[in-house]
Structure formats: C-alpha cells, structure tokens
Amino acid sequence: MNSGNKDKTVAYSGHCAFAVSTGKIDIKGGKHSLTIEGKTYLFSNPIAKFLFKLIPNRIEKADINWKNK
Structure with missing residues (x-):
C-alpha cells in the first residue's frame, strides 16, 4: 500500500x-x-x-486566491 495520503484531501491541486x-x-x-x-x-x-x-490567516487567503485564480 501507499502512504496514508490517499485518504487525505490535497489542497490547491498540489500547488505550494x-x-x-x-x-x-x-x-x-x-x-x-x-x-x-x-x-x-x-x-x-x-x-x-x-x-x-x-x-496568520494563510489558509483563508489561499482559499480566496485559489477560488479567484
């Protein structure tokens, strides 16, 4: 089996x-x-x-930027 990452959601299609x-x-x-x-x-x-x-607030800012890409 692969590492446990298959069950996890990877954010932003794998971008940094x-x-x-x-x-x-x-x-x-x-x-x-x-x-x-x-x-x-x-x-x-x-x-x-x-x-x-x-x-602070990196996830929120990243979510907004990813939605508006």
Missing part, C-alpha cells in the same frame, strides 16, 4: 500552499507537507511551510 496564499498559483508543492483538519497542504520548501504556519 504558501505561494497560493500570496497570490502565486503557479508554484508546485514538493515533499514538504502539513495536514490541518484532514486537508494536506504541500509546500515547495521548508521555509514556505514555516511561514504558512507562522503568519
């Missing part, structure tokens, strides 16, 4: 969640991930993951 939260929707996420409330967010690098956790 931090980049999406800043309005850049063309950067693919990499091997760095974070799961929040059953949704998996991918990141292009560990700094993007750290900033996504550190800066």
Whole structure:
C-alpha cells in the first residue's frame, strides 16, 4: 500500500500552499507537507511551510486566491 495520503484531501491541486496564499498559483508543492483538519497542504520548501504556519490567516487567503485564480 501507499502512504496514508490517499485518504487525505490535497489542497490547491498540489500547488505550494504558501505561494497560493500570496497570490502565486503557479508554484508546485514538493515533499514538504502539513495536514490541518484532514486537508494536506504541500509546500515547495521548508521555509514556505514555516511561514504558512507562522503568519496568520494563510489558509483563508489561499482559499480566496485559489477560488479567484
């Protein structure tokens, strides 16, 4: 079997969640991930993951940017 990611929802079609939260929707996420409330967010690098956790309202901003892409 593969890793447990099949049961989780990957946000933003696998694009880097931090980049999406800043309005850049063309950067693919990499091997760095974070799961929040059953949704998996991918990141292009560990700094993007750290900033996504550190800066408030990243999920809300990313959701808005992804809907308006």
